[in-house]
Amino acid sequence: MRMVKNYLATRWGIISVGAGIGILAPLLQKWGNPGNMGICVACFERDIAGAIGLHRAAVVQYMRPEIIGFVLGSVVAAYVFKEFRSRAGSAPIVRFVLGAFAMIGALVFLGCPWRAMLRLAAGDGNAIVGLLGLVVGIWIGTLFLKNGYNLGRTTETYPAVGWLLPLLMLGFLTLRVVYPPLQGEAKSGVLFYSLKGPGAMYAPLLLSLFVGLGIGFLAQRSRFCTMGAFRDLLLFGQIHLLSGVIALIIAAFITNLILGQFHPGFVKQPVAHTMALWNFSGMALAGLAFALAGGCPGRQLFLAGEGDGDAAVFVLGMIVGAGFAHNFGLASSPKGVGSHGIAAVIIGLAVCLFIGFAMRQRKGAYTRGVEEGQTEAA
Amino acid sequence: MSRVVDARGLSCPQPVLMTLNEMKGMSEGEIVIFVDTDTSKENVSRAATSKGWEINDLQPDGLGYRITIAK
Numbered sequence: 331m332r333m334v335k336n337y338l339a340t341r342w343g344i345i346s347v348g349a350g351i352g353i354l355a356p357l358l359q360k361w362g363n364p365g366n367m368g369i370c371v372a373c374f375e376r377d378i379a380g381a382i383g384l385h386r387a388a389v390v391q392y393m394r395p396e397i398i399g400f401v402l403g404s405v406v407a408a409y410v411f412k413e414f415r416s417r418a419g420s421a422p423i424v425r426f427v428l429g430a431f432a433m434i435g436a437l438v439f440l441g442c443p444w445r446a447m448l449r450l451a452a453g454d455g456n457a458i459v460g461l462l463g464l465v466v467g468i469w470i471g472t473l474f475l476k477n478g479y480n481l482g483r484t485t486e487t488y489p490a491v492g493w494l495l496p497l498l499m500l501g502f503l504t505l506r507v508v509y510p511p512l513q514g515e516a517k518s519g520v521l522f523y524s525l526k527g528p529g530a531m532y533a534p535l536l537l538s539l540f541v542g543l544g545i546g547f548l549a550q551r552s553r554f555c556t557m558g559a560f561r562d563l564l565l566f567g568q569i570h571l572l573s574g575v576i577a578l579i580i581a582a583f584i585t586n587l588i589l590g591q592f593h594p595g596f597v598k599q600p601v602a603h604t605m606a607l608w609n610f611s612g613m614a615l616a617g618l619a620f621a622l623a624g625g626c627p628g629r630q631l632f633l634a635g636e637g638d639g640d641a642a643v644f645v646l647g648m649i650v651g652a653g654f655a656h657n658f659g660l661a662s663s664p665k666g667v668g669s670h671g672i673a674a675v676i677i678g679l680a681v682c683l684f685i686g687f688a689m690r691q692r693k694g695a696y697t698r699g700v701e702e703g704q705t706e707a708a
Numbered sequence: 709m710s711r712v713v714d715a716r717g718l719s720c721p722q723p724v725l726m727t728l729n730e731m732k733g734m735s736e737g738e739i740v741i742f743v744d745t746d747t748s749k750e751n752v753s754r755a756a757t758s759k760g761w762e763i764n765d766l767q768p769d770g771l772g773y774r775i776t777i778a779k
Binding site: 558 | 716717718719720721722724725728744745746747750754755758771
């Protein structure tokens with residue numbers, strides 16, 4: 331097990347994990363998930379929000395087992411590798427707000443960074459514009475980081491704190507098992523289901539769950555992060571995380587070619603629109619929010635699984651943000667942006683810029699115990 | 709005599725940023741970095757070696773690690 335632990339932390343480890351995700355995501359699409367949406371953390375959390383009735387957009391309601399698997403797989407890895415550490419207290423309310431606006435930005439584009447890469451690997455040209463927006467958003471985030479932006483330190487806390495989000499996910503899984511989809515029924519027990527649209531397209535429960543568990547396990551240990559990939563490149567010139575992302579795109583491209591799922595073009599792409607400016611801006615908002623929160627939506631799930639209570643709050647912010655996005659007409663559809671999507675992106679960017687400017691600390695102000703860089707240790 | 713960076717409780721990229729900031733203007737010397745997650749330990753070690761510093765010592769310290777790097 332120690333060998334596995336060490337391997338996953340290497341360059342080849344992260345490349346293997348990225349390639350694994352790149353193969354499994356198009357397969358999930360083959361097994362039933364929506365078009366170019368084998369895995370989409372934002373879309374799937376949005377579907378979960380729909381399944382529990384936080385929004386009532388009839389076409390996007392499903393209790394996605396992949397998300398549950400990501401968190402629980404990460405819990406297993408964190409315990410196997412003795413990394414589970416319950417911690418919280420680094421500006422949770424800010425993380426909630428960032429999560430909500432990250433979701434809104436992603437839903438204006440129609441996908442999180444994971445899906446942007448999968449869309450690209452399936453030939454959707456609109457994803458190029460979205461990815462450019464993502465990189466610009468992350469770049470703005472790195473400018474804040476260079477100027478002292480920091481949400482403060484976490485504190486070690488009761489193990490139960492770190493367990494709350496995994497327990498919530500276990501609860502969601504229980505609901506999915508107790509109230510399975512019923513043929514032709516829009517509701518099963520307390521859960522809402524879609525009868526058409528992306529929410530009605532899903533791979534079999536056990537397949538989705540096991541793929542989610544596997545990716546959660548591997549990604550916890552390898553620290554796979556689609557935001558960190560570009561952040562580390564822009565901030566430090568490091569390509570460690572980026573190599574995983576590139577492996578994902580190449581593996582997904584090859585898998586799509588083999589499965590006949592590669593269809594190059596800009597128009598009539600599945601669950602996508604062609605409004606370039608808003609594809610760009612939505613993803614820029616999401617990228618900035620992820621950068622300010624320290625992780626892409628997948629990474630936030632994996633962090634939540636290893637006991638990070640603040641990442642858990644970010645996840646809840648995303649799920650609630652999805653509720654706002656559909657209740658307020660902020661989310662896009664294949665026809666284009668929602669009625670208030672443009673306003674939401676502008677407000678979201680303003681909020682993120684406020685957070686970036688307002689939460690900068692003077693050098694040394696956030697040190698604890700020892701003065702940062704000043705103390706001479708024996 | 710070493711310089712000290714206390715990055716405990718801070719998540720990435722803060723520990724790496726703090727370490728790189730500390731390295732600025734140092735042509736040689738030793739820096740002791742305190743981190744509290746394996747991720748930070750790996751990231752700080754990776755950043756240090758990529759900047760030509762050596763990991764002289766890596767010890768468990770409380771709930772985290774104490775990393776000593778030198779150039």
